[in-house]
Amino acid sequence: MKIWQKVVGAGLLVLLAAYVLGGWYFGEHFHANTSFAGVDVSYLKEPEAQEKVQRALAERPLNVLEGERAWGTVTYQALGVEVEAAEALADLKQAQEGSSWLASFFGRSVLGVEAEAGEVVSLDFEQAKQALGEFEGFWQERVASEDAEIVFVEGEGYQIQADRLGTRLDEERLQAQLLEVVEAGASMVDLSASYQTAEVTQADEALTERLDQIQAATSMSIILQIAGYEEVITPEMISSWLIIDEVTGELYFDEALIYEYLGSLNEAYATYDDYRYFESTLQGGVQLVPGTLGWSIDRESELAWILEDLYAGESVVREPMIVGSGYNGSLDDIGSSYIEVDILNQTMFVYLEGELVLSTPVVTGQIGTTTVPGAYSIWNMETPSELVGYNPRTERDYVQPVQYWMGFDDTGQGIHDANWQPYFGGDAYLTNGSLGCVNTPPDVMPLVFEYAYMGMPVLVFE
Known part of the structure; x- marks a missing residue:
């Protein structure tokens, strides 16, 4: 056998033996x-690895930062970190394939990074909080995050102010972050x-919808057509009425301010309880004292409509809700x-569309029960x-049948036929005057009743 063959054979035997x-x-x-x-546990037996892991983690420092602020360093042990190493190391050891040891020199085996939180590394969070509290001022003066909200910006209107991140720590997130950090050995x-x-x-859907509603409400206008005039509820006015609930963020409008605004419109336009100048048939210009004639904006009903x-959130043009009588689209109610009742001349006139259609003598109230002057309107008609x-x-009660009755005030005054009167006009009222009503000849009263209608003005003056 050649020498080189012997050397190669010996080398192979050495490699095999080494393997x-x-x-x-x-x-x-x-x-x-x-x-x-x-923790590097290469070449260690399980007990040695377990001891090294426990010691290394106990002594391992953790630099605690918060943005650009460095709080200091705390050990894993101070954070209450514990590692259930025995079972996990045994599993790792068992997972090693005997024939792969050589390949391990060229690779890396890691355990503890991928492990689920709590399976390998545990953390005593109360102890961790206490350890962090050792840094001076760590838990003090932390500011809560602020929710996004709708605000009014002068010159720009309502808009969403973005949420702002505070410095208050979320304990659940903090616990999860610390556990993740120590589990990774960071x-x-x-x-x-x-x-x-x-x-x-800022992207909250409900907040965005509320802003849309606010912008719609504060960009619209309401035009109230009152007695031939127009009053505009402008976006600026609407903005001044707007209330945003600080707790729920819900949109409201200040009903008291709207009600007050409607009151100002009544002061400007309403005719109820007004004195009136009237050009009478026989006396010329007279002043009519207030009676039941007159109208005003129904503040309660109109408030509901405005809301x-x-x-x-859509602009409208309409008339307001009116209460009372005499509203005809102008300030002349x-x-x-x-119907004109001239007490001085004991005469009643009926005008339709500006034309005198009837004139008749009447008997008004006797002294002591005089007919009360005023600007009235018919509220009841019976026959x-x-x-x-x-x-x-x-000093006696009475029940008197009549063929026609037209009530015009709230005290019982009215216009009716009076077949008991011997004559009408002149000075009849001085001795045979009524209890306040306007006694009318029976042969004329049917025509008066025909001309009259509910709400028709009745103007009584001396």
Whole structure:
């Protein structure tokens, strides 16, 4: 046999012996390049590896940062870190294939990085919080994150103010972050990743929808057409009425301010309880004292309508809700159709569309029960009817049938036929005057009743 063949054979025997010896050795030791929870356990037996892991983790420093601030260093042991190494190391050892020890010199075996939290490394969070609290001022003066919210910016209107990240730590996130860090065997942690986040972000769908509603409401207008005039509820006015609930973020409108605004419109336009100048048939210009004639904006009903318009967010043009009588689209609530009762001349006139259609003598109230002057309107019409009341002159109750009745005030005054009157006009009222009503000749009253209508002005003056 040649010498080189002998040398090669001897070398192969040495390699084989080394391979076998390595297999035997690594049957009891961890392969090369093996780490556990960030600790190198290469060439160690299980008990040795367990001891090294426990010691290394206990002494391992962790630099605690918070953004650009460095709080200091704390050990894993101070954080209450424990590693259940025995079972995991045994599993790792068992997973080693005897024939792969040689390949381990060229690779890396790691355990503890991929392990689920709590399976290998555990953390006493209360102890960890206490350890972090050793840094001076660590838990003090932390600011909570602020939710995104809708704000009013002068000159720009309502918009969403983005959520702002505070410095208050979310304990659940902090615990998870610390566990992840120590499980990976890291030497640094930035706790700003565990800040408490805002509950409502700038992209919150409900917040965006609310802003859309606000912008719709504050860009619309409501035009109220009142007695031939227009009053515009502008976007600026609507913005001043707007209320955003600080707790729920819900959109509201200040009903008291709207109600006050409607009151100002009544002061400007309403005719109820007004004195009026009137050009009478026989006396010329007279002043009518306030009576039941007159109208105003129904503030309660109109408030409800305005709120409905605002929440709908669409511009509208309409008349307001009116209460009372005499509203005809102008400030002249008498108009051109009315009944005129001239007490001085004991005469009643009926005008329709500006034309005098009837004139008749009447008998008004006797002294002591005089007919009360005022600007009134018809609120009740009956045929036939009964007059029921108390006569202060005779001190007796009465029931008097009549064929026609038209009530025009809230005290019982009205216009009706009076077949008991011997004559009408002149000074009849001085001796045979009524209890306040306007006594009308029976042959004329049917025509008066025909011309009249509910709400027709009745103007009584001396």
